[in-house]
Amino acid sequence: MGARFSGRGPRPLFLFPLPAPLSIRALAVALLLLGLTVAAPSPARAAGDAAYRAELSERARAAHLAEGRMWRLLLHDRPGRLRPLVSDVDGRDFFLAPGGKTDPAAELDATLAAFFQPPVDPAAGQHPQCRFNARYRWLKAQLAFDPERLPEQPCERLEAWLKGLNATGVVLVYPAAYLNSPPSMFGHTFLRLDNPDKPQLLDYALNYAALVPEDEGPLYAAKGLLGFFPGRFTILPYYAKVQSYAELENRDIWEYRLTLEPGEIDRMLRHAWELGPTYFDYFFLRENCSYHLLSLLEVARPKLDLTSGFRHWTVPTDTLRGVTAAPGLVADVRFRPARGTVIRHREAGLPRARVAAARSLAVGTGEPVAPDAAVLDLAHDYLLYLEADRSGDAAILKARRHQVLLARSALGGADPSTDVPPPAVRPEQGHGTQRAIAAMGTRHGHGFVELGYRAAYHDLLDPLPGYDRHAQLGVFDGALRYRPDDGRLALERLTALDILSVAPVDGFFNPRSWKVSAGYRAGRAGECVGCGTARFNFGPGVAAAVGDAAVVYGFAEVDAHYGPRLERDHALGPGARLGTLFAPAAGLRLWLDGAVFRSLSGERDRVWEVAAGQSLDLEQNRAVRLEAEGRDSRFGRVWEGRLSVAAYW
Amino acid sequence: MRKYVLTAAIAAFAALPAANAFADASGAGCGVGAMIFDGQRGVLPQTLAVTTNGTFANQVFGISTGTLGCEQDGVVMNEHEKALYAEANLEYIKMDMAQGGGEYLDALASLMGVAEADRAALARLTQAEFATLAGADTDAAALLANLNAALAADPALARYAS
Numbered sequence: 001m002g003a004r005f006s007g008r009g010p011r012p013l014f015l016f017p018l019p020a021p022l023s024i025r026a027l028a029v030a031l032l033l034l035g036l037t038v039a040a041p042s043p044a045r046a047a048g049d050a051a052y053r054a055e056l057s058e059r060a061r062a063a064h065l066a067e068g069r070m071w072r073l074l075l076h077d078r079p080g081r082l083r084p085l086v087s088d089v090d091g092r093d094f095f096l097a098p099g100g101k102t103d104p105a106a107e108l109d110a111t112l113a114a115f116f117q118p119p120v121d122p123a124a125g126q127h128p129q130c131r132f133n134a135r136y137r138w139l140k141a142q143l144a145f146d147p148e149r150l151p152e153q154p155c156e157r158l159e160a161w162l163k164g165l166n167a168t169g170v171v172l173v174y175p176a177a178y179l180n181s182p183p184s185m186f187g188h189t190f191l192r193l194d195n196p197d198k199p200q201l202l203d204y205a206l207n208y209a210a211l212v213p214e215d216e217g218p219l220y221a222a223k224g225l226l227g228f229f230p231g232r233f234t235i236l237p238y239y240a241k242v243q244s245y246a247e248l249e250n251r252d253i254w255e256y257r258l259t260l261e262p263g264e265i266d267r268m269l270r271h272a273w274e275l276g277p278t279y280f281d282y283f284f285l286r287e288n289c290s291y292h293l294l295s296l297l298e299v300a301r302p303k304l305d306l307t308s309g310f311r312h313w314t315v316p317t318d319t320l321r322g323v324t325a326a327p328g329l330v331a332d333v334r335f336r337p338a339r340g341t342v343i344r345h346r347e348a349g350l351p352r353a354r355v356a357a358a359r360s361l362a363v364g365t366g367e368p369v370a371p372d373a374a375v376l377d378l379a380h381d382y383l384l385y386l387e388a389d390r391s392g393d394a395a396i397l398k399a400r401r402h403q404v405l406l407a408r409s410a411l412g413g414a415d416p417s418t419d420v421p422p423p424a425v426r427p428e429q430g431h432g433t434q435r436a437i438a439a440m441g442t443r444h445g446h447g448f449v450e451l452g453y454r455a456a457y458h459d460l461l462d463p464l465p466g467y468d469r470h471a472q473l474g475v476f477d478g479a480l481r482y483r484p485d486d487g488r489l490a491l492e493r494l495t496a497l498d499i500l501s502v503a504p505v506d507g508f509f510n511p512r513s514w515k516v517s518a519g520y521r522a523g524r525a526g527e528c529v530g531c532g533t534a535r536f537n538f539g540p541g542v543a544a545a546v547g548d549a550a551v552v553y554g555f556a557e558v559d560a561h562y563g564p565r566l567e568r569d570h571a572l573g574p575g576a577r578l579g580t581l582f583a584p585a586a587g588l589r590l591w592l593d594g595a596v597f598r599s600l601s602g603e604r605d606r607v608w609e610v611a612a613g614q615s616l617d618l619e620q621n622r623a624v625r626l627e628a629e630g631r632d633s634r635f636g637r638v639w640e641g642r643l644s645v646a647a648y649w
Numbered sequence: 650m651r652k653y654v655l656t657a658a659i660a661a662f663a664a665l666p667a668a669n670a671f672a673d674a675s676g677a678g679c680g681v682g683a684m685i686f687d688g689q690r691g692v693l694p695q696t697l698a699v700t701t702n703g704t705f706a707n708q709v710f711g712i713s714t715g716t717l718g719c720e721q722d723g724v725v726m727n728e729h730e731k732a733l734y735a736e737a738n739l740e741y742i743k744m745d746m747a748q749g750g751g752e753y754l755d756a757l758a759s760l761m762g763v764a765e766a767d768r769a770a771l772a773r774l775t776q777a778e779f780a781t782l783a784g785a786d787t788d789a790a791a792l793l794a795n796l797n798a799a800l801a802a803d804p805a806l807a808r809y810a811s
Contacts, residue, residue: 157722161712161724165724198756201738201752201753201756202730202734204723204724233712237734243738243741272712273712275712276722276723384740398785401785402743402783405743405744405746405747405748405779406747408747408748409747409776409780412749412776414749414750
């Protein structure tokens with residue numbers, strides 16, 4: 001990094017070269033004279049300030065502080081497209097020099113100068129030493145500030161804040177995906193600041209997120225992708241986060257306790273204090289929660305390099321992989337089950353009749369049951385779930401829940417054991433989110449080989465450990481196919497987005513399955529090059545579990561194609577789909593799927609599509625799959641079979 | 650979208666003599682507005698929320714941004730912590746009381762200064778007295794007041810009554 005900066009630092013004010021000590025003295029004299037003329041009332045003090053300021057600037061330059069890693073971390077600088085360095089911070093209030101966002105040396109000079117400001121009335125705001133306290137403490141240590149010549153200002157608000165937090169430990173928290181919401185596989189991360197004197201629920205969460213105006217319309221999802229919102233660091237009691245994720249949204253929470261030591265935590269928090277009032281433009285794909293949390297962890301422990309691996313996008317589970325892979329950073333991992341997970345666990349421990357009794361209590365059809373703590377506690381969980389889900393009249397559900405609690409309290413006795421064991425595989429132990437796939441096969445009498453790449457995330461045939469077995473999310477999945485017999489090379493598929501949620505209903509929990517996909521695929525209007533179509537397909541569905549290992553599903557779909565070979569360039573109409581997923585053994589999956597479409601606009605046709613796939617995991621990041629598919633349309637009947645190897649990272 | 654609205658603690662406490670303990674010197678209490686804990690339910694809101702992590706402006710506790718309501722630079726002031734916690738976790742505290750203990754009751758006990766050694770006794774008391782402590786519509790202020798009365802009447806725990 002040093003080489004990149006040589007010659008770029010701010011130069012001395014002199015146009016001719018002078019030996020360094022002489023230049024300092026000359027500068028000091030010049031500034032002394034300046035001080036005498038400008039600040040006449042207290043000449044000695046102002047002169048001392050100016051001379052010492054100049055001296056500190058010169059020493060910082062000589063030590064190349066502005067080019068070092070710590071300064072870069074404190075400013076959130078990274079290599080830019082147009083400039084060697086640009087800060088991720090977008091709030092102007094974060095920079096003291098006019099060009100501070102792109103000029104770390106000027107920012108360092110301006111920061112040193114600001115530290116000399118006279119004391120500030122606390123009611124009027126913070127002194128720069130307090131507002132930029134991580135910078136202050138680091139520069140003070142590097143340059144050994146003389147407190148006589150650069151008096152240290154009291155930072156009462158900051159110290160009170162640190163005392164209030166009393167953080168002696170830091171936990172990286174990952175709420176897992178929502179059930180039935182494949183896009184949430186991207187997940188979220190935040191930090192918990194552990195206070196040794198308080199229970200976990202009363203700790204604070206340090207969170208980075210886009211700040212969305214309350215009245216923002218549905219376009220906010222798109223705006224979040226494109227950097228329209230400011231992202232800010234905020235803190236909130238941990239119980240508020242537990243409630244949002246585990247209770248209301250039904251997301252399991254994973255807690256990774258880090259090995260940060262008190263000095264590291266102190267530095268990180270003083271830096272968070274610097275970031276609190278400012279903002280970053282929030283970009284969902286890269287500059288998101290996880291990216292900025294990694295940069296905080298780097299400030300805590302500068303020798304960690306966590307962010308440089310994320311150039312284009314930052315997937316929270318990938319950052320978990322980075323953090324758990326960093327030597328000695330994670331001490332232990334805890335699991336905090338969501339309400340729905342607790343319910344499943346309690347159900348699994350009870351005979352069917354008692355589960356049914358709890359359900360009928362919850363929905364209000366129950367006969368008065370024999371006193372039974374397990375049934376009452378399960379009924380209470382159901383009611384919490386229904387209330388959070390707004391399934392039914394809130395007042396009635398609440399009154400019913402209170403009756404359950406009254407009955408429960410009358411029984412006495414402690415809660416029957418509800419320790420939910422954590423899943424065997426943690427989120428970061430699943431396959432990597434990028435995938436390369438190499439295939440060979442035959443289609444319509446031609447052999448082919450194929451190479452594909454998918455940016456993210458998981459499909460139903462990918463290795464299952466660590467993922468929801470009912471959720472598929474593909475983002476930017478493309479493949480090129482080569483036919484050796486006639487030398488044809490063509491784009492086989494380019495999928496922008498592919499979401500499939502197969503969420504089983506069981507009479508009590510009744511999620512709606514859904515799917516949506518958009519992309520190009522070859523071979524939909526004949527076998528020629530250019531016979532592909534762009535397709536948009538979506539629809540609701542319903543799924544049911546069959547035993548523990550299988551799920552069957554059905555969808556009603558709207559299917560739209562665009563392609564020059566189609567009548568009036570398009571085909572549009574309804575479709576229906578049936579299929580099953582079957583996992584007979586760990587590491588082995590089967591998928592059968594069949595659909596029929598009737599296009600009513602443009603190309604009028606009746607199309608059958610069938611597909612069968614089987615995959616076998618070789619290890620965490622390797623799998624083989626065998627797939628067959630057939631398609632019958634006005635353009636003929638085509639069969640394809642292929643064998644592929646997938647690698648993930 | 651599911652929103653859990655916490656009304657300002659003072660609003661809940663205004664009707665009670667205990668309110669004075671939670672009001673600040675100016676009498677304005679800690680709520681300049683509602684604190685909203687956000688959660689997403691339903692396929693569409695959850696999907697849309699993914700790109701922003703779904704944080705809405707009014708649930709923010711700013712760091713280094715001064716005093717707002719009952720928090721200073723994002724940290725809840727000591728004198729408001731118990732009231733705010735009880736308000737935010739009311740239904741889960743009731744659950745733990747009736748079921749004979751749990752994490753939510755434990756955190757409340759810690760805010761009341763109940764020693765670890767006495768927490769089991771507190772859990773037994775709140776379970777035994779649940780019907781008098783909580784009704785379906787008992788709010789956080791009333792629950793705390795009822796709890797205080799129950800503590801005062803219990804020889805072993807009376808010293809935790811305020």
